[in-house]
Amino acid sequence: MTNQEIFELMARFDQSGITTFKLNTKDFTLELGKGGSAAVPAAPVGAPAPAAAALAPAAQPDGPCITAPLVGTFYAASAPDAEPFVKVGDKVKKGQTVCLMEAMKMMNEVHAPCDCTIEAILQEDGALVSFGDPLIRYREG
């Protein structure tokens, strides 16, 4: 392995949230570690539950997700009393509408990225959802 390759590994490791790294090949072993967990400001003292913390790096669910293409209100169905577009366990086709996102009174359809099975609906109906937040977890096929 060249130094250049090691540098790339180090840079990738450094930027990641990973704190230990061990690589064994027949020729060599590389171990990297990060200590300390560089402090970030905690929640404001005496303030109510820190919503921001919950929003920011939302715990990554297992498996791929359809994420919010814009900030807006999440709707699982086309109308309050209608059936949801999809339910857990549904098999959907690529391009099929799986939910709506409302922004500025405009309804935006969100489509399945591939043929897949719905594994979980991750947002409450009517919730304000940040850009990039996971909406629906799926499994390919």
Add this chain to the structure above:
Amino acid sequence: MTNQEIFELMARFDQSGITTFKLNTKDFTLELGKGGSAAVPAAPVGAPAPAAAALAPAAQPDGPCITAPLVGTFYAASAPDAEPFVKVGDKVKKGQTVCLMEAMKMMNEVHAPCDCTIEAILQEDGALVSFGDPLIRYREG
């Protein structure tokens, strides 16, 4: 692996947020680490050479040292034109006077802690020396 390559690895490691680094190849092993000592403020910007930094954790010389028992002026001899109490290479007895420290016009004798050989005089004659600073390096016996 050449020294140049190791230097590059060290530099990269130093700049990164990584705190431990171990590399084993069939020929050699390299371990790097960074200790806790999170950054401390550097010298004031634009200010002359930082005397404090030099004073604070004075580079520890090799071997045991007689240290300043008080803050004061270091004198190697009893008078400006007198011979110094000790010279490098001298063998001295435990309790023998090795230098003077002046504080508040009072001369304080500094004594050898054991039978020893003088290895280095670490202060300039007449210098103001902080409490605990090394004065004279010695070797036992």
Add this chain to the structure above:
Amino acid sequence: MFKRILIANRGEIAVRVFRACRELNIEPVVVYSQADSEALHVQLAERAYCIGPARSADSYLNVDAILTVAQATGCDAIHPGYGFLSENADFADACAQAGIAFIGPSGDVIRAMGNKAAARKLMVEAGVPVVPGSDGAVDTAQEAKALADSIGYPVLIKAAAGGGGRGMRRVFEPDQLIPLFEEARSESVACFGSGEMYLEKLILNPRHIEFQILADSQGHVIQLGDRDCSIQRRNQKLLEESPSKALTPELRERMGAAAVAAARAAHYENAGTIEFVLDPEGNFYFIEMNTRIQVEHPVTELVTGMDLVREQIRIAAGLPLSRTQEEVTLNGHAIECRINAEDPSNDFRPCPGKIDFVHLPGGCGVRVDTGLYTGYTLPPYYDSLMAKLIVHAPTRLDAIRRMRRALEELIIEGPANNTDLLHQIMHHPDFIRGNYNTGYLEANMDTLLAWSRSGEEEPKA
């Protein structure tokens, strides 16, 4: 008063507005791009929403996303900060249409002051001096000569289509006017295919002097004194102070009155800034109005003791100004230094990156406005402002000395920055004498950088 304000900005100004909201018991809602999820304004907020990817056009300029969050969270007002949407008339209109107060003037006022020709015309009508010159195109060399003779030399001839100095000539002697006019026009025709020419008075060695004004919805207009912003690099302000050493009390009075007249003529409401150039003889000319809070507003806050962001919010809520003109007193002297993540020794290359350690100055008369913290990574997508250091002291010399020690205390480990350049300016004789204009930095950059280099080498010796 408002219940909830959306802060449509990032960096230190988002933190600044956040603080004003907290102090008014107004709930702040913040928004951020994906690149800013670790930013201080997000860390401080209880309600924060990601509005798009890093690119400003997709996030901080994304009107739909911002209004969506404002409406969904029940905000009754939006503070735009500076930059981004702060001088976007359509955004101000969109807020109004959505029933949300835009904390700033109306879209119409922003539009009127954003059009330089219209603003110039308005000021002329209001009796505010503007740079003398042709109000439109000058058709012939003879017409140009007559105009130049009437406004006095030197003058600047410039092609409407010109750029990069092409089609532009400075004329110092009357008998040079006609030949240089013809020359410039020929050049413009050759280069740009247009012979449309303008002429205006050439202001040599001007100072950039601006006046802070406040205007409420009840028709009260006051000015809060001047700021000298002449220390600029490529039209980017680096250091501002108040009061300017170039103004006599009488001149300050006259310029302040002109600033109030300008704001009145514009039917202005909220906080704004009237920018003037001042020539060495004490003649001043309106150049433009900034219809938003400025980066350098803290120097005015320190000399007046007034909280300008608080005033902005009060005005937008329909409340009257908290002081009359007579109640505004200017105390002492304030200086602001902009700490930027750019490397002066490397042609001011931007230097984003991880802040390994930061130690901010404090103590008597020192204020810091920043979004930095130890461990924060400055993203490469936005401006390079890291922190604003602002000092206040009884006299200008005291303020300079206080700024020196504040700069000496500031430690930022990680990205290169301009702290040392600022420190050198604080020791430069012309700056200390207050003897500088907008050409100062260009004229003295080599000297300042050389001092900086020699200072850096010292510790190694």
Add this chain to the structure above:
Amino acid sequence: MFKRILIANRGEIAVRVFRACRELNIEPVVVYSQADSEALHVQLAERAYCIGPARSADSYLNVDAILTVAQATGCDAIHPGYGFLSENADFADACAQAGIAFIGPSGDVIRAMGNKAAARKLMVEAGVPVVPGSDGAVDTAQEAKALADSIGYPVLIKAAAGGGGRGMRRVFEPDQLIPLFEEARSESVACFGSGEMYLEKLILNPRHIEFQILADSQGHVIQLGDRDCSIQRRNQKLLEESPSKALTPELRERMGAAAVAAARAAHYENAGTIEFVLDPEGNFYFIEMNTRIQVEHPVTELVTGMDLVREQIRIAAGLPLSRTQEEVTLNGHAIECRINAEDPSNDFRPCPGKIDFVHLPGGCGVRVDTGLYTGYTLPPYYDSLMAKLIVHAPTRLDAIRRMRRALEELIIEGPANNTDLLHQIMHHPDFIRGNYNTGYLEANMDTLLAWSRSGEEEPKA
């Protein structure tokens, strides 16, 4: 003016004095104990000398070591800060003998004001009210009764040799005086073998109000308004504000005049503080004079706009005060919170240790005086003061709101501290109304700690 000043202290006050020196172009020389080699004042200084091991007696109280450094480095003055040698008359004398200016009053003045009986006598002569009582011992119960009748009830009987409440009685009713006096004397004889008794007026629910004074070598004496320091725990001040909500303008005027009279009577020179107790009826009584800069001096700096440490140095150098009494104006309201490394939920156990991360508040109207930085280790040998947060705003309510948001921004990861307790005080109705006295903290501690606990649990819910 001085060329070089030795700063004979540590922590935030060493940094405070260091800054004043830098701003006056005076070279600061700092000293430190072995436990403080990483302290901020040492990091900032170009000249720093270790004067002994961690124990204060061997370092910061080591007169020989401090004078040795001062002389060897050519210092012409020593600033003692507060605590340590600041009120040590012999040290002031030793400085004078060594030809070094002690930045404070003379040893004789320190000695005179340090003797409570002598100071009381001096104040009585100067017409400054003192707590009414027996000037010496009271021999008989009848004598005590007559005295108590003359000064009014309630009164406090106390044994000269008493302690821990033994030999002490509070008397509210005249007919209880004689029996309680006999009881207390018997107790004192039994416990301490002494029947020497004193009697003084019992001040119920007092406020602790102090006045800052400045006096120069030319005989000018001015007062800079009051500070209310009634929020105390076991006589340790926790929070101070200026002006006090308990004073009417008329009372402030009278107390200020008494403070000036007290300083004049003492032939005082330099900065000092006259401490009074104030009863709920508006009667005030001198209790003592502090002959040094106080921890809480920044609140006075913010409301007066004067730099007190700078004034101290100017006075010691023989310069006149920079303002006359007429030129002193009090603007707005200031509050200081002392951030201490002690755990309120654990009986205020001191919590030294490593500061893993610190983020200090900033922005409009916020000042921080501290020796902390990320990575610093707070040594266990000295006081627990981590930082002083000081805010300034136009009104008291604005200042309270500003302090709340400043406390919310403050983040210290590592040792436990009292930030949350202070934050709860800022929300307590009696504090907000300004309705508190020296018994406030004891009376409300359980409530405040309960609020604190419930706040902590909220995020978990």
